[in-house]
Amino acid sequence: MKRLALLGLVAAVFALAACGGDDGDGDGAAGGDVRGDTVALIEERGALKCGVTDTLPGFGFREPDGSFSGFDIEFCKAIAAAVLGDDAEVEFVAASSSARFELLSAGEVDLLSRVTTITAERDASRAVDFAQTTFYDGQGFVVHADSDIYDAADMGGATICVAAGTTTEQNLDDFFNEQGLSYTPLSGEGSEPQDQFVARRCDVFTSDKSGLAARIASLPNSDDYRFLPLTISKEPLAPGVRDYDSDWKDVVSWVVWGLINAEELGVTSANVDAWAADPPNTAVARLLGVPFEGGETADLGFAVDPQFIQRALRAVGNYGEIYARTVEPLGITRAGTLNALYTEGGILYAPPYR
Amino acid sequence: MAEQPPIPPPAAAAPPQPPRKVVLPPHRERAHRPWRVRAEEWVRRNLFASPGQTLLTFASLALVGLVIAGAVWFVFFQANWRVITVNRWLLFAGGFPLDEKWRLWLSVALVFPLIGAAYGMWASLGRRDLLFIALAGAFVFFLTAHGDAGPSSSVWFAASLALFFLGYRVCRFVPRETGRPRTLAVRTLAALLALALPLVLIVLMVGGGAQASQFGGFMLNLILAPVGIVGGLLLAVPLALGRASSLRAISWTCTAYIEVIRGAPLIGWLFVALFILEDVISSPLIVRTMIVLAVFTAAYVAEYIRGGLQSLPRGQGEAGHAVGLSHLQTLQVIVLPQALRVSIPPIVGQAIGLWKDTALISIILPLRELVGNSRAAIAQAEFIPDRIEVYAFAAVLFWIVAFMMSRISQRMERAQGVGER
Numbered sequence: 001m002k003r004l005a006l007l008g009l010v011a012a013v014f015a016l017a018a019c020g021g022d023d024g025d026g027d028g029a030a031g032g033d034v035r036g037d038t039v040a041l042i043e044e045r046g047a048l049k050c051g052v053t054d055t056l057p058g059f060g061f062r063e064p065d066g067s068f069s070g071f072d073i074e075f076c077k078a079i080a081a082a083v084l085g086d087d088a089e090v091e092f093v094a095a096s097s098s099a100r101f102e103l104l105s106a107g108e109v110d111l112l113s114r115v116t117t118i119t120a121e122r123d124a125s126r127a128v129d130f131a132q133t134t135f136y137d138g139q140g141f142v143v144h145a146d147s148d149i150y151d152a153a154d155m156g157g158a159t160i161c162v163a164a165g166t167t168t169e170q171n172l173d174d175f176f177n178e179q180g181l182s183y184t185p186l187s188g189e190g191s192e193p194q195d196q197f198v199a200r201r202c203d204v205f206t207s208d209k210s211g212l213a214a215r216i217a218s219l220p221n222s223d224d225y226r227f228l229p230l231t232i233s234k235e236p237l238a239p240g241v242r243d244y245d246s247d248w249k250d251v252v253s254w255v256v257w258g259l260i261n262a263e264e265l266g267v268t269s270a271n272v273d274a275w276a277a278d279p280p281n282t283a284v285a286r287l288l289g290v291p292f293e294g295g296e297t298a299d300l301g302f303a304v305d306p307q308f309i310q311r312a313l314r315a316v317g318n319y320g321e322i323y324a325r326t327v328e329p330l331g332i333t334r335a336g337t338l339n340a341l342y343t344e345g346g347i348l349y350a351p352p353y354r
Numbered sequence: 355m356a357e358q359p360p361i362p363p364p365a366a367a368a369p370p371q372p373p374r375k376v377v378l379p380p381h382r383e384r385a386h387r388p389w390r391v392r393a394e395e396w397v398r399r400n401l402f403a404s405p406g407q408t409l410l411t412f413a414s415l416a417l418v419g420l421v422i423a424g425a426v427w428f429v430f431f432q433a434n435w436r437v438i439t440v441n442r443w444l445l446f447a448g449g450f451p452l453d454e455k456w457r458l459w460l461s462v463a464l465v466f467p468l469i470g471a472a473y474g475m476w477a478s479l480g481r482r483d484l485l486f487i488a489l490a491g492a493f494v495f496f497l498t499a500h501g502d503a504g505p506s507s508s509v510w511f512a513a514s515l516a517l518f519f520l521g522y523r524v525c526r527f528v529p530r531e532t533g534r535p536r537t538l539a540v541r542t543l544a545a546l547l548a549l550a551l552p553l554v555l556i557v558l559m560v561g562g563g564a565q566a567s568q569f570g571g572f573m574l575n576l577i578l579a580p581v582g583i584v585g586g587l588l589l590a591v592p593l594a595l596g597r598a599s600s601l602r603a604i605s606w607t608c609t610a611y612i613e614v615i616r617g618a619p620l621i622g623w624l625f626v627a628l629f630i631l632e633d634v635i636s637s638p639l640i641v642r643t644m645i646v647l648a649v650f651t652a653a654y655v656a657e658y659i660r661g662g663l664q665s666l667p668r669g670q671g672e673a674g675h676a677v678g679l680s681h682l683q684t685l686q687v688i689v690l691p692q693a694l695r696v697s698i699p700p701i702v703g704q705a706i707g708l709w710k711d712t713a714l715i716s717i718i719l720p721l722r723e724l725v726g727n728s729r730a731a732i733a734q735a736e737f738i739p740d741r742i743e744v745y746a747f748a749a750v751l752f753w754i755v756a757f758m759m760s761r762i763s764q765r766m767e768r769a770q771g772v773g774e775r
Contacts, residue, residue: 054722054730061733064441066449066570091567092449093720094730099628103720106629108639191732191741218738330735 038110038248039303042083050076051095051109057214058330059115068092071326072113074316075134081315082255082308101126104242112240130238131252136338138231139171140209142216145226152230156181161193161202171233217331247303257350258309262318269317276310287353437740438747439500441731448570448722457563459510461554466514467521468550471543474525477765490754566638574723575712581644583705586651593656598663615653620711623650624718651708658700662693695770702763706756724748
C-alpha cells in the first residue's frame with residue numbers, strides 16, 4: 001500500500017512537472033482536442049507546424065540536404081510568412097495519409113498541406129475543415145505509346161495497374177461499371193503498379209494525373225508512354241485546418257485566394273516591393289495592404305495584420321510562380337487545365353479582395 | 355555445477371612396440387601427403403560420394419553462383435548508387451541543419467572512444483572484429499569521400515576511428531583482476547557512458563544547434579535505440595527485483611506492468627506516444643518516443659533478468675547475508691552481477707530487436723528515421739526508379755550495427771565466462 005501511495009505521489013509530481021514545463025519550449029500545443037485560436041498559438045510558438053507528405057514528387061518531397069520542397073510546401077511557407085513574417089519559421093511534420101487528421105486534431109500540426117482531397121465524409125465527420133482548394137486534380141490514364149488504346153471505349157478487357165486500397169481503385173471500378181466495360185485490375189502497393197506497367201504486365205496505368213505525370217516523367221524513356229485525354233474523378237486538393245477555428249481558416253483561405261488574385265492582377269515576387277511602395281491601382285493596394293494615393297490602409301479584419309498577403313507574395317510569389325516552380329518541371333502544363341485562371345479557361349476564380 | 359570438458363578415458367594399456375618404428379595416427383599420416391591429394395580426397399568424400407550427392411553439389415553450386423552473380427551484377431553494373439551519394443545527408447541526418455555538420459561529427463568523435471573503451475574494458479578485439487571494423491570503416495570512408503562532402507568528413511571519421519582505438523588501448527592497461535584499480539576504472543567508464551547521451555544532445559542542440567524536431571535519418575536510429583536499450587535496462591532491474599519481491603503490492607505492480615506492456619505490440623505503444631502520452635507528459639514527440647521505447651524494452655529485459663535471478667542458487671544470497679552484508683550490498687555485489695551475466699545473451703537479442711524496430715517509427719510517427727527518409731529519397735523525381743538501391747543501402751547500415759552488437763555480446767560473454775560457470 002505504501003508503494004501505491006508512493007506511485008501516486010510520483011504520478012502527481014510528473015503531472016505538475018508536465019504543467020510547469022509547458023511554456024517556452026516551443027511545444028505549447030497541448031494534446032487532446034485543440035480548439036480556438038490557432039493564429040495566436042502560432043505567434044506564441046513562433047513557428048507554423050505544417051503537416052506535409054514527404055514522398056510525392058512535385059508536391060511534397062525532400063531535397064538531398066533534408067529540406068522540404070514541392071507545391072504543398074510552398075503554401076506552408078506562404079502562410080508562415082503571412083502569419084509570422086518569415087517563411088523559414090515552418091516546422092514540417094511528415095504526416096502519413098492514415099494519421100493526418102488525428103495529427104491535426106491532436107495539435108501536432110496547425111495545418112495540413114498534403115494533397116488531401118475534399119470529401120463530404122472528411123468534412124462532416126473528421127475534425128477537419130477545408131480551406132480554399134490549391135490544386136484541382138483528377139484520375140487519369142497512361143498507356144504504352146504503341147498501344148491501340150486511344151479512348152475510354154478502347155479499354156474494354158484491358159488489364160489495368162492501380163494502387164491498392166485507394167479511392168483511385170474505387171473510382172476505376174465505378175467508371176467501368178458505368179461504361180459497361182470489363183477490365184482486369186492488377187493492384188499493388190507503392191510503386192509496384194508503375195513497375196508492372198513498365199514491365200508490360202498491364203496495358204493501362206491509372207492514378208491521380210499529377211502523380212502519374214511525375215512518375216512517367218521520371219522514367220528514362222518517357223516518350224514510350226502516352227496519356228489518354230480522359231479524367232474520371234474530381235480530386236480537389238485543399239489545405240486542412242482544425243474544426244471550430246474560422247479565424248485561422250480565413251487566413252489560410254485568403255492566402256490562397258490572395259496568391260490567385262495576385263496572379264490575376266499581375267503582382268509577382270519580382271514587382272511586389274515596387275508595387276507596395278507605389279501601387280498602380282486600388283485593387284493592388286488593397287491586396288498588398290498599403291494605402292493608395294494618400295488614402296487609408298484598408299484593414300479588412302483578419303486575425304493578422306493587413307499586409308499578410310504582401311508577405312506571402314514576397315516569400316513565394318503568386319500562384320502561377322509557385323506552379324511554374326514546382327509542378328511544371330514534372331511535365332504537367334497548366335494552360336487548358338482546371339488549374340489555369342478563369343480568364344484563361346481554368347476554374348481558379350478567387351473572390352474579390354475587398 | 356561446473357561443466358568440465360570430458361576427461362579422456364585412461365589409455366588402454368598398449369602392447370609393447372618396437373621403439374624405433376613410429377606409427378602415426380591416421381590424421382597425422384594424412385598430413386604428410388601433398389595438399390593436392392588431400393584436397394582431392396576431401397572433395398570426393400564430401401561432395402561427390404554418391405550420384406545423389408553429386409547432383410546436390412552441382413545444384414547448390416549453381417544456386418550460390420546465380421545469387422552471387424546476380425548480386426555482383428546489381429551492385430557493380432545495374433545499380434544507380436548516385437541516389438545514395440546525392441542523398442547522403444538526407445539519409446544520415448534528415449532535417450538536421452547542414453551548416454551544423456560539425457556537431458554531428460563531434461558527437462561521433464565523443465562516442466567512438468567510449469565504445470572503444472568499453473570494448474577494452476569488458477572484451478577484446480579479435481581478428482574477426484578487426485576485419486569487420488576494417489570493412490565497415492572502408493565502407494564509411496567510401497561514403498564520406500564520395501561526391502561533394504569535402505575532405506572534412508573523412509578527416510572527422512579517421513579521427514573518430516583513431517579515438518576508438520585509443521580508448522581501446524587505454525582500457526587494455528586496466529588490470530583484468532577484480533581490485534581497487536579495476537573498480538575505479540569501471541566506475542569512471544560507466545559514469546562517462548551514462549553521460550554520453552546528455553553530452554551528445556548538448557553538442558547537437560545547445561548554442562544555435564538543431565531543434566529536436568529536426569533530428570532524422572540514421573542519426574535518429576542511432577539516438578533512439580541506445581536510449582531505449584539503456585533506459586530499458588535501468589528500468590528493468592528494479593522491475594525484475596520487484597517482481598521477485600515477497601511484498602504482494604510490489605510484485606503485483608511489477609507483474610502487471612510487464613504483462614500489460616508485453617501484451618501489446620510496439621506499434622501500439624508508438625501510437626500511445628503519439629496521441630496519449632502528450633496528455634501525461636507534455637514534451638516533444640521525440641522525447642515521448644524515447645520514453646515509450648525504454649518502457650517497452652524494460653518489460654522484456656525484466657523477464658530476462660528475472661530468469662537470471664532464478665537461475666542462482668538460494669545459497670548465494672544467504673551466503674551474502676551470512677558474511678554480514680546488508681540486503682542491498684548482497685544484491686549489488688553478489689546477486690545482480692551473476693544474474694546479469696547469465697542474462698547477457700537474451701538482453702542483447704532484445705537490444706538487436708529494438709535496434710531494428712526503430713524502423714517502425716517512420717511508419718507510425720511523424721518522425722523520419724533511415725527507412726522513412728529512404729522513402730523520401732525515392733520521391734525525388736530523378737530517383738523514382740532507384741528504390742532497391744536505397745533499401746539495400748539501409749539494410750546494410752542496419753546490419754553493420756546489428757552485427758557489431760552481436761560481436762560485442764559474444765566477446766563479452768566469453769570475457770565474462772557466460773555458460774562456463
